[in-house]
Amino acid sequence: MKLKQTVVLGAAIAGLLGSAAAYSAEQFIGLPSYRVGPYGANGASLYGGWIDYMQMVNDRDGGVGGVKLVWEECETEYNNARGVECYERLKNKGETGNSSFQPLSTGITYSVIDKVAEDKIPLVTIGYGRTDAADGRVFPWVFPLITTYxxxxxxxxxxxxxxxxxxxxxxxxxxxxxxxxxxxxxxxxxxxxxxxxxxxxxxxxxxxxxxxxxxxxxxxxxxxxxxxxxxxxxxxxxxxxxxxxxxxxxxxxxxxxxxxxxxxxxxxxxxxxxxxxxxxxxxxxAGAGYPVIKDIEQHVYAKGHGNMEKKDLVGSVLYNRGVVHGIIMVEALRTAQKKFGEGKALTGEQVRWGFEHLDIDAARLKALGASGFMPHLKVSCEDHEGSGKVxxxxxxxxxxxxxxxxxxxDRGVVRPMIEASAAAYAKEKGITPRDCSKEM
Known part of the structure; x- marks a missing residue:
């Protein structure tokens, strides 16, 4: 089967498709994806859903706060060494560098976890990665969002x-x-x-x-x-x-x-x-009946802009999980724009602030057309997980x-384990945990 590769910037694609929107800036999002190898089918569905959501935000909403979302895929083949190569290749792209690194691989996560703080790029591991990174006092740049292993x-x-x-x-x-x-x-x-x-x-x-x-x-x-x-x-x-x-x-x-x-x-x-x-x-x-999926079908697939070769997988579990990735990425940008201003590309440090102040509550989920689609997500300085529900x-x-x-x-079991493991990591690495009472 011929795979649909999205290795060019999303902005260029939308430009070729004749988008009439005027954008004040472009926000770069690097995608360390995998579409080949033994896990390629899984990666294709998940990254397809994520890309379709971002394409919809561009086509329907004119981007985020007037800022165009642009992206580029880098094929990792679910391989740790290739994942590190992709991290280095993507980190300085775009006007302000890569907005986040989301490798969809626990192995790659461990391989770059010490790099992200130095480079000031949030490492976002939705439903995977290093569990004790949920303690944001020790891991300010890592976000194992929604729920950890x-x-x-x-x-x-x-x-x-x-x-x-x-x-x-x-x-x-x-x-x-x-x-x-x-x-x-x-x-x-x-x-x-x-x-x-x-x-x-x-x-x-x-x-x-x-x-x-x-x-x-x-x-x-x-x-x-x-x-x-x-x-x-x-x-x-x-x-x-x-x-x-x-x-x-x-x-x-x-x-x-x-x-x-x-x-x-x-x-x-x-x-x-x-x-x-x-x-x-x-x-x-799973399910294609949610308003958010219907919006993607209306604003993306009806116009021939969809990323999925197998369109029957739109609404599948992994496709919808990719949409969750898109929702969280976009909402982090919206949150950061409220503090740092609309109409300009945000730095990795500013986007990190957006992730740490996410609050996707029931009302916001309804507005996004995602009620029941994913759980409420509220992130804080101390808690980079934010939900823990399935x-x-x-x-x-x-x-x-x-x-x-x-x-x-069972937070009574899980959270003490997270804090103990994070404290041991901090001691090993000589890290002084943040005082969250001083964070804004």
Whole structure:
């Protein structure tokens, strides 16, 4: 399949399409995307949704405060070394440099986390990355927004507790953790150990090597261990392979709960009919009926400006997650413009302030056409996560069905872990944490 590459500036594209809007400045947004390799299909949907949202803001609204959004993709192939190359390539582009770096990869996040403070570029890791970066006192330039992996794990354990008939029913049970053998997968270990200790269950960790298209040995181990539930902490082809192999070994799909990177159409459709009954978490939901998606169809696709080659994926889980990325990026710019002024390109430092003062409440979500689409997000100096909520969706064989309201993380467990880990990092690096009482 020929991939639609967006490697030229969005402003140039819109100019060729005959946009009549007059812009006072251009805000550059570098996109370290991946559209090739074993995770290319996932990246194409997510970055496609993000680009479509920005294109809509340009076409429908004339940009943000009169400022045109421009962007350029840099292909990382989900590879750490390439991700660092993209970071360096993009950081000085545009009038004021790159507005943020959002690699959609925990490994790349770890590779650049020490660079962003020096370069004054916010590192935004929505639903991934280093969890303890949620402590903004130690990590002022890093934003693991909406919900972290530790929050997600605690919400999944809450959901399993609901299925079991109460959290007290988890005592004595066994939960398998089938994880991608990478920095992303290993991010789950500390929190699962802590939750197992609190609730009295046993956790069995089983690694799957990248990319995960061979899992016979792992599922034979699961059959031997006989866990009551399995948490699927996968990405890309690993997910559909897990679902199909579970069926072959006789493990019921309704006992498998996936993380949000294991709960997309790209995960269940390749698995076929055996995926029916499988449930996964998500900090956004699927569906093309939301006003924000209808606006994209009206203002972008109806005019032939859409980024997606597979238009039937508009409204899918990962496409909608890309729209969430677009919403958060644009709202951070709007927030920063309220302090630093409209009509000009903002610096990375100014955009960082915008991220740290985000407050996308219920009223704002409604105005954006995204009520129920994503959770309320309120960020502060101390809290760079800002929500910690997910919904759970079950695949019915044809589409995802939401089966819960927003389920909140166990903050009583998660936040102390975040603060302790961040404090240890600060000590190791010689960082003096910020006094948030002095921040404005």
């Amino acid at each position: 530790w929050s997600q794990a605690s919400a999944i354990v809450k959901y399993i507790g609901m299925k079991a008939g109460g959290m007290d029913k988890l005592k004595g049970k066994k939960i398998g953790l089938l994880y991608h053998d990478s920095a992303y997968g290993k991010e789950s270990h500390a929190i699962m150990d802590k939750l197992a200790e609190k609730h009295g269950f046993e956790v069995v960790k089983i690694a799957v090597a990248h990319p995960g298209n061979e899992q016979q040995a792992q599922w034979l181990q699961i059959r031997k261990e006989r866990p009551d539930y399995v948490i699927l902490w996968g990405w890309g082809v690993m997910n559909s392979t897990a679902i199909k192999t579970a069926a072959k070994t006789g493990y019921p799909r309704d006992k498998i709960v996936g993380v949000w990177w294991s709960g997309s159409e790209e995960d269940v459709i390749p698995a076929g009919s055996v995926a029916k009954g499988y449930t996964a978490a998500g900090f956004n939901v 919904k759970f969706q079950t695949w019915d064989g044809n589409q995802w069905k939401v089966v819960t309201d927003w389920v909140e993380a």
